[in-house]
Amino acid sequence: MAPPLSRRSLLQAAALAAATPAIGYPATGRASAAVQEAQAVTAVPAGWSVQPFALDDVALRPGLFADKRQLMLDHARGYDVDRLLQVFRANAGLSTGGAVAPGGWEGLDGEANGNLRGHYTGHFLTMLSQAYAGTGEQVFVDRIRTMVGALTEVRAALREDPAVLSVGGRFGTAAENVRGSYQYVDLPAAVLGGASAITLSAWVKPTHAGNWARVFDFGNDNTRYMYLAARNASGIPRFAVTTNGPGGEQGIDGTAALPLDQWSHLAVTIADGTGTLYVNGTAVGRNTAMTLTPAALGTLAHNWLGRSNFDTDPVFAGAYDEFNVWSRALTAAEVSDLQSRRAADASAGRGDLASYAFDETSGGTFADASGRGLTATLLRTWGGPSHPGFLAAYPETQFIDLESRTTSDYTKVWAPYYTAHKILRGVLDAYLTTEDARALDLASGMCDWMYARLSKLPEATLQRMWGLFSSGEFGGIVEAICDLHAITGKAEHLALARLFDLDRLIDNAAANTDILDGLHANQHIPIFTGYLRLYDATGEQRYLDAARNFWGMVVPHRMYGIGGTSTGEFWKARDVIAGTISDTTAETCCAYNMLKLSRTLFFHEQRPKYMDYYERALYNQVLGSKQDKADAEKPLVTYFIGLTPGHVRDYTPKQGTTCCEGTGMESATKYQDSVYFKAADGGALYVNLYSPSQLTWAEKGVTVTQTTAFPREQGTTLTVGGGSAAFALRLRVPAWATAGFRVTVNGRAVSGTPTPGSYFTVSRTWRGGDTVRISMPFRLRVEKALDDPSLQTLFYGPVNLVGRNSATSHLQLGLYRNAGLSGDLLPSLTPVSGKPLHHTLAGTEFAPFFEGTEDPTHVYFKRSEPRVIFGNSDSGVANPAKSDGTTLLDEIWAGAPFSSKGALVTRVRSTVNAWVAAGRLSRADGQTVVRTAEHATYAR
Known part of the structure; x- marks a missing residue:
């Protein structure tokens, strides 16, 4: 086994196609075992003739990009990361500390039941990592560590049976069901005891106004049951019992909604054909024609607190303090007496059928004080515990459902592997920023889990999954897995990356057969950056051919002038531009991913058209997608950019937590990622973009400082600092620079004729103080649809x-x-x-x-x-x-x-x-x- 990668090699490896931040941050702990045992790999793929610089090698200087970035840095510094962690902690049954998820796509109340939650946290981690690389500010590292620590706790909790979350109760302690935890209390089958008269009493503190969430539900299925819902369709409590489904319910309704975040006492009595519903000691509803009692229901299989026998009903969110069941109907006075003291101290005494005080402060069971020994158990609706390595803000059920799904329904399954990619990328970037071994363990564990799951599936199943719109979307996960494999060297990780091959897409693109019409754009663009990384790892030519040809199917054939692509998230027929313009053109994520693909293709083949496109999309759509305004709550990034006449950009779509806000946060903290590249042999420096910046080229012992107000200035000045070094300076001549591109070195014109859409080379031994002046006059031109x-x-x-x-x-x-x-x-x-x-x-x-x-x-x-x-x-x-x-x-x-x-x-x-x-x-x-x-x- 070869020695592990050096710190610098690890960081450089991760820069790769994703422009993952690489910084010189001092280690604060031991490297993980995975790193210590990693095989030696090169810092960048051997096939790359040109390589990127790490983000910390290139510093932004004052100008357009620095101004835009500052707005996002301020947002990154101030946003409460506990809000992002809320959905993860809730899913694991951990305390959320009162944090409120951002909403929109990142929360339980968002679109499609919040089925994409967790993606935004991954984006935020990547943003923080890039922010630290660009600024060196400790605040970003501190926030990363907070998030990594929390995610580590979440994963550990998911691997265990649920444990009681003890909170302050009405009398002593109470058990809380955090909303989003999917937890409920399972009671033994004998809890109702076949009673012909009964009282059920509970103290509850609901924290969410979810209709039909059950305080309790005893039943076999959707036919025989008895429940008390905290809210019915009208938002008021409802008790019902039936042996013939909803149509046969004998019920009692309350008169007013229960207040949120306050303790309320609920009680139901049934005896002699009369049922009474009490709220806080007052009878609020009565049914004098009740013929059903627990005795009529028989022995029931499902006896639950907090869960409904109807799968579509929400789990009760809130806390329980005391639940008692008596084999008689308590009097109104006895119910009233329960308002001021525990049942054990009240006139009614503890329930003789069941009595739970919820005084437990650990573990996953609740003792029964009735004397019947009916111990209750805390469970999750989706079973569990989760499989090793699993980390998400929702259960494994979406992943499981996808494996048998033949049609897309994002209210059931919304791109679980896409969300997994964002989390994976975020924790991987966190590791490369902080050397926190926990972050690498999270990333490696996620990939181990995915491999254990996907490697067991037939090839036909994988092809069907990845071909499903929305549900099967997996984003740039292949790229992230390949980057992880470069660190761990684990064969399973490379094998995992290949399990995401979508053969129909690869084979058609490799053959230069355009099948993009009707496809979801952003579902497919990042796939090809991943396939380029697979080409690097495997040498399979079809991956490179497919990526190269795919790029040519988008640029210019499906590209708007600003560099964006797609309409309503989808592609239409080739060469149809005017015919696709709408209010939902140019999804911002598409531009983000086309930039990544363009630069990665350039590493393989130095075709100037890739950097011409990069400049177009970066200086127009990407910069224009960020609002020039500060906001502590939202990143203020567009989702779509409508190209219809008079369109006004929406910088807070869907409450500001869409995929495009996520990639927008990343874009705004890595503007410098492609300004300069270097030849693999160190013999050339590529100046791709004209942007105020300073490059530190450590291997050459020089700095290159670019001074310009471009694009408000029609030129730039490059000044070499440090010692002497021989290399070719390759200056991109933009395709639009038809009015002349002139270069001087130390005031003297450089011979040669720069050609628009090429690179102009100046070779010499450079010395400190050498100055290169570039003039590139602009012209006004039109581009036609x-x-x-x-x-x-x-x-x-x-x-x-x-x-x-x-x-x-x-x-x-x-x-x-x-x-x-x-x-x-x-x-x-x-x-x-x-x-x-x-x-x-x-x-x-x-x-x-x-x-x-x-x-x-x-x-x-x-x-x-x-x-x-x-x-x-x-x-x-x-x-x-x-x-x-x-x-x-x-x-x-x-x-x-x-x-x-x-x-x-x-x-x-x-x-x-x-x-x-x-x-x-x-x-x-x-x-x-x-x-x-x-x-x-x-x-x-």
Whole structure:
């Protein structure tokens, strides 16, 4: 067995495709056994010709990204993590300390019964890890340790039988059922004793207003039973007994709802055909025609406190103090006497059929003081204990149900392996940040548990599961498992990663067969980043081919101008852009995952298009998805970004805890993850993004400081610090940089012609103080929707400019009226003084998409050039068009840039002659157009 990975190697390994934070944090405890026995593996896959830097190697400097990140860092510092842990602790039957889950998707009351709860905690752990990597602030490590400690306690509790949660009671101590714990009290079959007269009495403190939650329910099934519900459909207590199902119930209803978080006494008496319901010593309901008694029910199999014989009813949430059963009907005076003292001290005495005081402070049983020895047992509705390694905020039942499910129903099963991925990624990142062995043990245990479960399933079952929309979604779990395998070296972990192969998807993508139409976008994008990691681990070419081809099916064929993809979470047919625009386009998670896939592909193949896309999506959708506003409760990140006219971004969708808020928290704390890469042999430094930052390249003994206000500045300056080092500096020439890309070193121009959509290389031995200046002038351009060239969006350099206008129909805009000889459309717009990158056109202000405001916006507009105009000179001639929509002006300006006014006029004359000859333009109008072009004055 080879020695374990070094601290630095562990951190670098985890940076990989996920940009997991790697930091120099001092160890505070021993490394886990899993690490001590790990096989030696390289820090990054051997096949990567280019490697990322760890997050702590790249520091953000003041600027656009640092400002956005600060908002999220403030949220990370201040948010109460006990609120996130609430659902985990509740699931394990542990005290939640009064914490309230965030709500939305992260809580029991959220969408689909809260079936995705726990995902947000994983995101938060990753955010904290990245926040520490970027800032070094101790507060983030402290919060991580708090969360890891709590999750460790939760997993341990899930492995044990449930234990009483003792709280202060009405008289002494009480037993609490935390909402979400699925716990109830099971009583022996003889508890009712076949009595023909009976009194049942309980002190309860409900903590949730769940209709039909039972105080008690004695029955066999949904036919023979006797129950007392704290709330019926009307929200008031109800007692009922039946031998013929709900239609045969003989019942008594209360008159008012029980107060929450207060003790209430409930009692029911039955004798001589009369039943009475008491609340706090007062008779609130009476039925004088009751023919049924416990004797009529016979011996019952299910005798429960807190659980219903109807599976869809909620478990009672709250506390119990005293439950007594007497074989007679207590008098009104005796019931009243129970209000002020224990039954043992009251006139009625303890129940002779059963008597539980709930004074126990540990264990999982409750002693019976009636003398009948009917010990009660605390149980979970889903059985248990859970299997080794299991960790979630809900029981294993979702995972079990998925294995036999053939159709999706997210109210029953909502992507349990997706949630598992988020938790796994979070605890793995926590380990890499703090070296807390507990976090690695949690991560490794989760994967051991998944392997034990999935490895037993037939291949056909796995393929069916992973092909189910929503229920079978597993996110980026393959990537996380591969990252864990790089640390543990356990063969089972690599085998587990391969159990998530979705063969139909892989094989079609590997063959470059596009089957994306109708698929859920974010269910499938992160799968391919995982398959790239499997290629690294196994060398199977189909994984790489599938990922590469898949990327090409999305970019540009299903990509909106801002870099996003999907509409209503799904993909439509290839090359349909205008036809898919809606209020629910561009799910933010999709952009997050496309960025991860793009950078991981770049590690294998240095195709500039991957980083061109990265810049597009990062500088537009990802930055624009974060609101420019502080909030202690919400991260303020969009779910969808509607591209319909006048859309207003919603930064708090579904109460602010969706998948996109989760990935948004991560995005905002790793903006620096792809600014710089290095060649595997150390011979080159790739500068991919122009962002104020400082790189510490320890292996070379140098720093590289980038000083810029980009994209508000059309260039950047790189300054080398430290000693001397020989390497090639590879500067990305953006595909949009058609107006010239110029490089100087120490004031001298570098020879060579930079080509847009490539990398420009400067090789030398660099010394401290060397300065590289890059100039990249912006031009205003349009990008056309693939299926409707008249629907266009504006870009100024890398920045998408959006109109701020409340109109709900597409703006009709012309741009040729004052176009420059270079082809730049910017002269047709008017700059806004004091607001960089802001312009006006036709009375509408256009601003950068990255500004996170709540203004109504127009990302796309309708191109309208009704007349032929040059240099603001209107010819008065209507602008004719071909059948495909191409206009005369389109064809003229397609020849830009023009070296001079004469060159433009020559282009106008030749184009006009062709259109006149084709009968699309009269000779007289053509002559007018040429004369207007000759007399106009043009911007450069």
